[in-house]
Amino acid sequence: MHSDKKLTKEDTWRPADLRRYIREEERGDFRKRDESERKHHRGDSIEKRTRDQEKEYRREKDNIRERTDENVKDRYSERRKEGSRDRREERDKDREKRRERDRQGDVNKYVDDYRENKDRRRDREERHDRERDKERSRDKEKERVRDREKYYEEEKGRRREERDKERSRDKEKERVREKEKYYDEEKDRRREERDKERSRDKEKERAREREKYYDEEKDRRREERDKERSRDKERERAREREKYYEEEKDRRREERDKEKSRDKEKERVREKEKYYEEEKDRRREERDKERRREERDREHRNERERRRNEPSGEEGRDRIEKYERNQRDRHQERERHKDEYEVKRSEKERRERPADRTHSELNEERDYREERRKDKDERERRHKDRRNYDDKQKPDSDSREHQDLRKSSEEVLDHRSDRERTERDKYKDRRYQEERDPERNDRDKAKTKKSASETSHSHKTTIETEDVVMVSGHQAPSLKYVGDTEAPITSDQDAAEPEYEDDFEKLDYEEDFEEMDESANDSEEERQLSEEKEELSDKRREEIKAIQRAMDEENERMGTAQSRQSPIREEEDRPKWSRGSEKNQSKTSQRGKFINFVAAKQREINKKVATQQKKRSTELLRLIDLDFSVTSSLLDLPPVNEYDMYIRNFGTANTKQAYVQCNEDNADRDIQTEEIELCEKWTQHPPEHYGACGDPNLTQDPQNRTVNEINFDSKRLTAFLLSASQVMVVLLEEDQAERESLRKLQSQTDTLSFSDGSLQLNTKLPFLYGRSISLIHFSQVQRHTMMSVHKPTTKPSAVRLDSCTVICIWNIWEPSKPQKILVYESEVLCCCFSPGKAILVFAGTSVGSVVLWDLREQACNHYRITIGEDEWTLRQPSFSTDAVMAGSGHLSSVTSVEVVPSAIAGGLRPEVPLLASEEESTGLSFQLASLDESGVLNFWVVVELPKANESGSQTDLGLRPGGKVKLLHSSSLLTTERVSQREATKTGPLQTLQLKFLPSDSNHFFIGTNMGIVSHGTSHGLRALPKFYRFHEGGVRPVDVNSISFSPFRQHLFLVGCGDGSIRLHVVSYEQPLTEWNNLTAGEPVVSVQWAQTRSTVFCVLDAASNFHIWDLLKNETEPVVTERINADRVTAMATFGDSGQQNTYSGVALAHESGKIEIQYFTKNLTVPSPAEDEKLECLMKEAF
Amino acid sequence: MMQGSNTYLIRPNHQHKFKPAVVKEYIREIVRDRLSGVRYNPEEVPELCRSLADSIKDKVKNAGLDRYKLVVQVVIGEQRGQGVKMSSRCLWDADTDNYAEDVFMNENMFCVAAVFGSYYY
DSSP states (O other), X not given: OHHHHHXXXXXXXXXXXXXXXXXXXXXXXXXXXXXXXXXXXXXXXXXXXXXXXXXXXXXXXXXXXXXXXXXXXXXXXXXXXXXXXXXXXXXXXHHHHHHHHHHHHHHHHHHHHHHHTTTBOOOTTOHHHHHHHHHHHHHHXXXXXXXXXXXXXXXXXXXXXXXXXXXXXXXXXXXXXXXXXXXXXHHHHHHHHHHHHHHHHHHHHHHHHHHHHHHHHHHHHHHHGGGGHHHHHHHHHHHHHHHHHHHHHHHHHHHHHHHSOHHHHHHHHHHHHHHHHHHHHHHHHHHHHHHHHHHHHHHHHHHHHXXXXXXXXXXXXXXXXXXXXXXXXXXXXXXXXHHHHHHHHHHHXXXXXXXXXXXXXXXXXXXXXXXXXXXXXXXXXXXXXXXXXXXXXXXXXXXXXXXXXXXXXXXXXXXXXXXXXXXXXXXXXXXXTTTOOHHHXXXXXXXXXXXXXXXXXXXXXXXXXXXXXXXXXXXXXXXXXXXXXXXXXGGGXXXXXXXXXXXXXXXXXXXXXXXXXXXXXXXXHHHHHHHHHHHHTHHHHHHHHHXXXXXXXXXXXXXXXXXXXXXXXXXXXTTOHHHHHHHHHHHHGGGSOHHHHHHHHHHHHHHHHHHHHHHHHXXXXXXXXXXXXXXXXXXXXXXXXXXXXXXXXXXTSSOOOOOOOSSTTOOOSGGGSOOOOOOOOEEOSSOOSSOSEEOHHHHHXXXXXXXXXXXXXXXXXXXXXXXXXXXXXXXXXXXXXXXXXXXXXXXXXXXXXXXEEEEEEOOOOGGGTTOOEEEEEEOSSSTTEEEEEXXXXXXXXXXXXXXXXXXXXXXXXXXXXXXXXXXXXXXXEEXXXXXXXXXXXXXXXXXXXXXXXXXXXXXXXXXXXXXXXXXXXXXXXXXXXXXXXXXXXXXXXXXXXXXEXXXXXXXXXXXXXXXXXXXXXXXXXXXXXXXXXXXXXEEEEEEEOSSOOTTOOSSOTTBOTTXXXXXXXXXXXXOSXXXXXXXXXXXXXXXXXXXXXXXXXXXXXXXXXXXXXXXXXXXXXXXXXXXXXXXXXXXXXXXXXXXXXXXXXXXXXXXXXXXXXXXXXXXXXXXXXXXXXXXXXXXXXXXXXXXXXXXXXXXXXXXXXXXXXXXXXXXXXXXXXXXEEOOSSOEEXXXXXXXXXXXXXXXXXXXXXXXXXXXXXXXXXXXXSOOTHHHHHHHHHHHHHO | OOOSOOOSOOSOOGXXXXXXXXXXXXHHHHHHHHHTTOOOOTXXXXXXXXXXXXXXXXXXXXXXXXXXXXXXXXXXXXXXXXXXXXXXXXXXXXXXXXXXXEEEEOSSEEEEEEEEEEEOO
């Protein structure tokens, strides 16, 4: 507690110290000392903070002051000159006196305290004590001030000095009397303290000087007072309020006094008694003081105005002015109170004065010593008092606590004023020490006391002062706002002022109370505590130092931030009144929180910008149309329904969709359907040679085409193969035959004289076994093609073809086997080839039917038998007239079928091969004539169907299924009628046996009858003459005409072989024969008579006795040149063949033997090669006959 | 965005006018760039939103919109099949002020970025 107290005490002493050092040493020196001392003595945190700010402020102020002081100097230079020396002397004296007086004052206080608070402890919270002290000190001061005023007013100059001395001496004497003992004891200690006190004294002196200075100025100010009357009114008002406060305070004081000592009561009673008197006095004095104050105000104002003229600018000055005005107001009030108390004091003193006045100046030193002693005594007494009092007062401590808090906040304000004052003082000390008016010194004195009182605060107060920093921080902005509000209404300031003054008044009162108390405390304890402090607070000091350092740093930071901001701020804010005030406040608020300031400043800027913008916006808004935009949809996401959600989450869990479609553009539905298939089928029962079933469309349309194509190719192939193979076979067989024939011929040349060689056809076939050959016929065109008709046999054979007639088609160059085998059920009596190529075979049967075979038919369509190793195809007739054309057909056996020659118009037929090719090319178009025994001659037209019908034709029942060629009945002739009418009576019924057509004219046909005559008829047109051809020697004889043969070279010549063995050569135009040979065959019937194919005068005759005769008319007209009797195997049929072609002229005769074998005999060369004489011979013969 | 001092222009220059198509393209570019392939994560999305808005703002700022104040709003939400509706309404000078917006959709999130440009007279 003690140490702390001391600390704070030292702290608050600072301004005085400073001043002292300033005076004693150089300024820089002082600063260093100041620093060091501070560090040494002080642990207070406020001090540090405030000091920095103080310095700043001080510097500024100094600058200002310097400027202003120059003016002041000018003004008062004369006065200074005259009074300077005097004043210095005065000051010296004053200093001493004042020191004494102060000491006495202190002693007085102590005495009072001693009396009042005997039991009171030295607790800081002892409110009453302190307040009393303060009051006292204030009283004293006020007394002093008043005295001084009086002094100045009455006796300017010298007198004042004396009175002061006297007054102080009086006071001292009073005190001395009471405390003489104490002083003696304390003298030594006092002396030690004197140094410190001296500084205080100096301060007081200075203040006094300042007061003096003010007093001097007062005169001048009084002149200006008229202007300030308006102010006075306000002051009056303020004063009234002050009075009220004072009364209140008095009341409080009285209450307090009751509690206090009885000694005090006496005094108070006295005071009460005096009160009304005092009031009167006070009124008077106050008026004086007011005047003085006003003067001072005016002075300040003048100063300020002077400053305003300087470049610092109006704002600054205004700010200062405002600030100072506040300060001043506060100060004035304080002083006013002081004055009031002074009145009291002075009255008291006045009572004592008569005695005191006797004290001379010479006693000064003694007094001083006495004072010291007294002090000591008093302090001891007070210790006791306080202790006692504390016991009493403890219950009140709580309330006092609150007061302390308040006090501390007030102290801060006080600090501020202190600082200003100290700065001002410092400045003035340096420059105007002599001229300082007493008022300032007075203030300083008060201040020093105050600061002294503050030091007496306990450690708690130091903490409080720290709190105060906070509080002051809060206060600073509030002050600022005060400034803000004040700024625009400076004219109204007067009205507003009293309120502030009220506030400050209260503060001042309490401060004053404190001062007394504390100043009393500290002086006595100072030394003890200083020693203790050294020891106790070592650690603490370190802590404090650390805190200080931190705070210094903080302050520096803040300071720099401020300094950085301030110039900008100045620039920005110049045009604004409020800126100036703000700047001022910014300085004042440096002691508070900086952050608040910055925020406020920012707010200010914002406000400014906002107002600007607002102005602009209001201006612009007239030009601009604002409208609500159409509500625009930023996003519209429809909710997904459950199924989609499910599909989204789980639908594609394990699947992946991938598809490919080729030909994507052609996504046509129609293309994808299939075509409907239709087909027809037929069937037949029982299935015979042909297929059991068929498909007409299949064969006809698409399939047929393919088949045709295939067939076409295969046809060509087979055609080629056929021809080629035939050629090959022929060649091979010729080879073989030649070798055989060479042997045979050699053997047979013996037997047959006319033969140049022969070959034998292989007729040793199983189905030909035992059959005799009834007929052999050669094709007119294909001269090497021959057919042989084998009669049905009566003997049973392996093959069941017994009743059938078998016709074999041979190629004489290929004798090994027949080309085709034709089968017919009944006996075939006659047969012939088609006129062109030998592709058709016609046959007349004994049952009166005419049948034909188409050799082109496929072998597969015919019945096949396998005999031994060989497979044989037995062909049934393609067309048969059996039972089909009963009406138009033959009723008797057909004796002869003959192709009607196509060359009708007469003339010679062209070349046979040519003809054949013609026929082939024009197709089959020729007539067929068939003659039966009854003389009915039928003409048939051979028709070839465009396509074969394998199912058979329903209209043409005679046509075999698959057959293409059929016969159509054309016409029918009965040739035998006439003959029978004429000849029937003589001869039996006429049988027609042979039919021949005139090769050059198909209209003429010749029919051999059984009457030995050949009738001549025409198929249409006029009857041709002669009607018939008869023997040379008239008469009709029943002789069968067995054979008729037309000459291939002379087509009007024909030979007739009769059954009586006679041979006649007829010319067509004559009834009589050209020549007639009788009995040459020895009565044997002629079987066949045939012209040779290469010589026109040679013909062959075969009789029934198997005699073979060759006639060569050129050589012998009456007898055959060669007669051969074949006895071993009778010849039953014969046919001549030969080709008169240019290169290979051959001629021969085929002889069919009874055994069934066929021999082909080639004629010798003389019978083969034609000669020109033959025609002449024939001509001659005809001429001879006719 | 306060770029210039007071002027007497109360209409923006044509080439400095807020063109929604251009700004929309910026937004699309940025959002597509930043969000493609991103899954919705409730912890990261606030920061993502902020950074998206910042980058869009910077991009548009650099596009030479003189004297325009910009407000960028980015909303990112998860897509779980819920319905979402967002709309805006402004009191402004339709001659000068405009807005651009773009929507980005993912399998699991949607992002709506809107830039409102207001002319600073």
